[in-house]
Amino acid sequence: MAKIRTIFKQHPAHQNTGNGPTPANSDKDAVLPVLSTADAKKFGLENFGNTCYANSVIQALYFCAPFRDLVVQAIEVPQLPNQTINSATSSPTLGTPSTPATTSVPTIDSMPYSPSKPPISTTPIPIPPHPPTLFSALRSLYAHISTNPAERGTVAPRAFIDKLKEVNEIFRSTTMHQDAHEFLNFLLNKIVEEIEEDKRSVQQAKEKESLVNVDDLSNSVTTSSTSGISPHDATLVHKLFEGVLTSETRCLTCETISSRDESFLDLSIDIEQNSSVTACLRQFSASEMLCQKNKFFCDSCCDLQEAEKRMKIKRLPNVLALHLKRFKYQEDLQKYVKLAYRVAFPFELRLFNTVDDAEDADRLYELFGIVVHIGNGPHHGHYISIIKTLGSWLVFDDVTVSPIAEADIPKYFGDPAGSSSPNSGSRSRSQHQ
Template sequence: MDIIITMGKLQKGVSRYNFEALYFCVPFREQLLDYYANNKTTGDVEENLLTCLADLFSQISSQKKKTGVIAPKRFVQRVKKQNELFRSYMHQDAHEFLNFLLNELVDILEKESNAAKISPEASSPSEKVANGPRTAQSNGVQKEPLVTWVHKNFQGILTNETRCLRCETVTARDETFLDLSLDIEQNSSITSCLKNFSSTETLNAEDKFFCDKCCSLQEAQKRMKIKKPPHILVIHLKRFKYIEQLGRYKKLSYRVVFPLELKLSNTVEDADSEYSLFAVVVHVGSGPNHGHYVSLVKSHNHWLFFDDENVEMIDESAVQTFFGSSQEYSSNTDHGYILFYESLATSSKS
């Protein structure tokens, strides 16, 4: 059993909602600790978000006690310093925080890689592609994007296929992703949400597609498919929706079943990729502007429930209590929000 050290209670403006999920993401944790060990031996490194997170994970993993509380004060101070969004006591979104954190880690690793290269063109400006890596350009020539260990864990590739209905030409455009954001419906499942995500959409009327072969606007069919599944699949359920009539965001408490074992179909290869659930970030509360986050994590076949300083072991069957509510008005406000799945192919190697 891994040591169980919770992060302690933080003010609402700073997320601790993803710490436990990321810590129990074994490949990510191991590579972060390797980074920490290598940089410790090579000399002083300027403090940044990556070094603060690595130091925090190192403190946890090196603890002799099996239980305890570590307050991530240094990391929190660094987050506040870099992003004013997290300086207030306002309730912040766990998904936004995860995106901010992973992209910051990628930026730092890219800068360190560029600084380590002797070639002067290595420091040329780069352009972000989706929420994944960057593609550098030098003298008008596009260079291969740097793939960091953050990308190797979380990055997948989507392909956006558009078929012209007049000439049948298919135009495909790839884009990277670090997580999948899925629209949700009442009494649905992750599988059905993924099918809707990859469903075919017809482009007509004002939304016609400009076909390069026809050299004109044409009716077309468009669909998004997963070209390369990631090793760690992060699924974000869109529980917060803007309601025009209300003029504000509302939390959708819909019941969305997320399985412990997930088969990812609708990929370009048409081969199922199998995943195992190892962490869930749960939003507790009735609305988007207030509430609380707790985490469920799986370690050595045991499920653990993290709520600030409190940690308890729960039965695997208890995970389903966080699927959501089957009725619009329910006293249950604890709903799965971000799901972390690990590829069974990856976990078998580690």
């Protein structure tokens, strides 16, 4: 379980999503002051003992503007009659009054993404100490940062970390190092789970009210039976990060091709010495022979046959997260080791390993976030994130935020010699602690 991650956003669709600086008025000679925006915030996050794995991912997700904006725009669902609901509903801006308790309470995913600047405020939105869900903990943290009148400072994500430990015992230890990639996957899936649970709660409340208020009881029952929302009917996580892989298997006897689809929120790719992300993606989709003990059962032949298998991308995600597998189990050592291979990654990327009829197959992704593991092995080390915002690259190292030249980023490609060195960290969007 090697970790290294790079985060790419679709270019230019998710570029400058409405949070850029306010342009000066060209009709006046004087240059107007530029208001602070969410993308301009340079806040470090306090470390509560081996929590750099969470800090690095939280920072990377914050600067994924569509994700941050959808999270921040969410508000708590108000109480419905005889039903207490902790849910995420969508609001055009922070501070919009809560939706009245009616039978048509919108959920966050029922409204289109509309980037908006945080309201001008003299004080930041406070962080509640006991959030009801992990999603609400993340929302209040992002709202606090994005509405802060200052552009620099330090924030203590205590409420988020406490909630994380509450909902998952794996993250409760203050001495054991955690895996940033595993944390990212848990966080995104937990957000999906909480949003869908809130949707079900809202739907149940609506159905209950319909049974009370609608004269035609049978009609209301019919309506409720067909109004369910499928699990993958687009939460904000699925809308942004979900793609679809298809595994194509061709029987070498009858030439029949069978395929199986599976969704993904990130792509985990094996790495090789002195390679590149493009080469690793090519290897990811390389043909694999199924023979001898690994023969494929062909439904057409009704027998085990030799076959050729290949993995391709059927649907591209709007935000692409790549995970470079730098931690590998070595049989001879009987333990996991870190692969400090040098793997170059581009600042812009097109995915070539798509199916022939993939929609918008030529879309261009622009790199904006990298989570780096610094250390010699999977059980010790440190995580930082390198993020591009408003045209500049910054290093977020817990409470420290500092600029980095784009020309210096290749230093994080890894060790050319392939040995484990303190600076041979991973690069990508999520990694080890």
